[in-house]
Amino acid sequence: MIEFNSVSKTFQEITNTFPALSDISFAIQKGEAFGVVGESGAGKSTLLRLINALEKPTSGSVDVEGITLSTLENKQLRPLKKRISMVFQQFNLLNNKTVAENVRLPLEIHSHSVHLTVDEALNFVGLEDKKDQYPSQLSGGQKQRVGIARALVTRPDILLCDEPTSALDQSTAEEIVQVLKEAHKAFNMTIVVVTHDLPVVKALCQRVAVLEKGELKTILDVNPSTEPAENKPYHERAIEVLSNG
Amino acid sequence: MVENVRLYLERVAEYLPRMLESLGETGIMLFFAMLAAILLGIPVGTLLYLTSSGRPMEHRLLNRILNAFVNIIRSFPFLLLVVAMQPFIREVYGRATGDPVAASFPMVVIAIALYARFVEQSLNDIPREIIETAQSMGATTWQLVWKFLYVEARSSLIVGFTTAAISFVSYSTIMGVVGGGGIGDFAIRYGYQRYETDIMYTAIVLIILLVELFQWLGLKLAKRLDKR
Numbered sequence A: 001m002i003e004f005n006s007v008s009k010t011f012q013e014i015t016n017t018f019p020a021l022s023d024i025s026f027a028i029q030k031g032e033a034f035g036v037v038g039e040s041g042a043g044k045s046t047l048l049r050l051i052n053a054l055e056k057p058t059s060g061s062v063d064v065e066g067i068t069l070s071t072l073e074n075k076q077l078r079p080l081k082k083r084i085s086m087v088f089q090q091f092n093l094l095n096n097k098t099v100a101e102n103v104r105l106p107l108e109i110h111s112h113s114v115h116l117t118v119d120e121a122l123n124f125v126g127l128e129d130k131k132d133q134y135p136s137q138l139s140g141g142q143k144q145r146v147g148i149a150r151a152l153v154t155r156p157d158i159l160l161c162d163e164p165t166s167a168l169d170q171s172t173a174e175e176i177v178q179v180l181k182e183a184h185k186a187f188n189m190t191i192v193v194v195t196h197d198l199p200v201v202k203a204l205c206q207r208v209a210v211l212e213k214g215e216l217k218t219i220l221d222v223n224p225s226t227e228p229a230e231n232k233p234y235h236e237r238a239i240e241v242l243s244n245g
Numbered sequence B: 001m002v003e004n005v006r007l008y009l010e011r012v013a014e015y016l017p018r019m020l021e022s023l024g025e026t027g028i029m030l031f032f033a034m035l036a037a038i039l040l041g042i043p044v045g046t047l048l049y050l051t052s053s054g055r056p057m058e059h060r061l062l063n064r065i066l067n068a069f070v071n072i073i074r075s076f077p078f079l080l081l082v083v084a085m086q087p088f089i090r091e092v093y094g095r096a097t098g099d100p101v102a103a104s105f106p107m108v109v110i111a112i113a114l115y116a117r118f119v120e121q122s123l124n125d126i127p128r129e130i131i132e133t134a135q136s137m138g139a140t141t142w143q144l145v146w147k148f149l150y151v152e153a154r155s156s157l158i159v160g161f162t163t164a165a166i167s168f169v170s171y172s173t174i175m176g177v178v179g180g181g182g183i184g185d186f187a188i189r190y191g192y193q194r195y196e197t198d199i200m201y202t203a204i205v206l207i208i209l210l211v212e213l214f215q216w217l218g219l220k221l222a223k224r225l226d227k228r
């Protein structure tokens, strides 16, 4: 379980007219697929980065599985970070490492008793034939698949995704959502997805928090989409979006 | 014409042993300078990066000290550095003049300072996202450096090393003032002091070829390792 207790976060900068996060309280259950939506600058990334202690709260506390992160030193945070993986908007792959080397990287950072092999992780995202390529040889969607394989290879308890589809075109974005959805099913982990893209959380998440200017406006239960949009070809979706309404 | 060429070749043949000896002395000085750049310049440059503000090992005092060292050495006119180091070299090595090993001491100092700055700049060019990715994985600073920073910066580290090495060649040419020898000293002695202009130009061409060789090797290796 991930718990936010009256969390506020202010960055020391003159230009900010409002705190990045103010007085946020909510909980994410174990195994849940949880979304956080909001416009650019709403504080989504900051919220996500509090969960793996890349940021520290200005006040309040973030508890992960009963442990208050702010009480831990960097060294004590390592065992926790070992079980949390992150997927990034810009993929954040190492350009000088091959696909397989990128996916293997988290296994070199910590020793894991239970983990996927690099091949299993690449199989899962459908990139087994690309293992010896370099990121510059891949498309955006393929890069994000590598990013997901790298996140999954450690069999994390928590998967954090920061705008995982925002650098991709729509149909690729939908493919990535499907991969994440399958990962959630297959690996029984908590997923937290942060995005400004509403269809992504609608397709992927059970509950969604809405952030606005650093404030938590509401938490919604998501009605699953009846018709998976990803099955429709691009031109049909274009007609649907452009001609209706 | 043919006669001139024959005469020239004869003179080169006559001076060749001395020229090769000088090249060997240059080699010794460059060897120590490059070794120091790698063994000490890289750690100093990495520490400069890691201890600067907003970086993973932020430490104002250490950063100031390292910066001061690098700046002072680099702004020191090299000839003065050579002279200023004489007492120190005599103390630790026994003699300060007359051999290329003694002459390597100032080369080592300038090599560390010069390459440390290149290393710092290469690391500064790595995108923030890469550091953040390492931190999100819970990587130690050691892991960050070896598994992320050096991997992503490797070709720019090599380009910087090439540029530094070419400067080392230039610095080595004035070590004649303390009897360090080297191909630069050879050119000065035969060309400037003895008016053997043809021999001087031959030595200068050798120096240019050496620089070109470094440049070629460095860029080739950097390109091979760059997968961006």
Ligand SMILES: Nc1ncnc2c1ncn2[C@@H]1O[C@H](COP(=O)(O)OP(=O)(O)O)[C@@H](O)[C@H]1O
Binding pocket: A011, A012, A013, A016, A019, A020, A038, A039, A040, A041, A042, A043, A044, A045, A046, A047
């Ligand atoms: N490291 C930082 N330093 C200063 N201000 C920051 C920093 N990170 C985020 N902010 C500010 O906090 C607010 C929320 O940012 P962020 O969490 O990135 O929003 P989102 O991800 O929803 O776009 C923004 O106003 C942003 O400028």
Ligand SMILES: [Mg+2]
Binding pocket: A044, A045, A046, A163
């Ligand atoms: Mg963001």
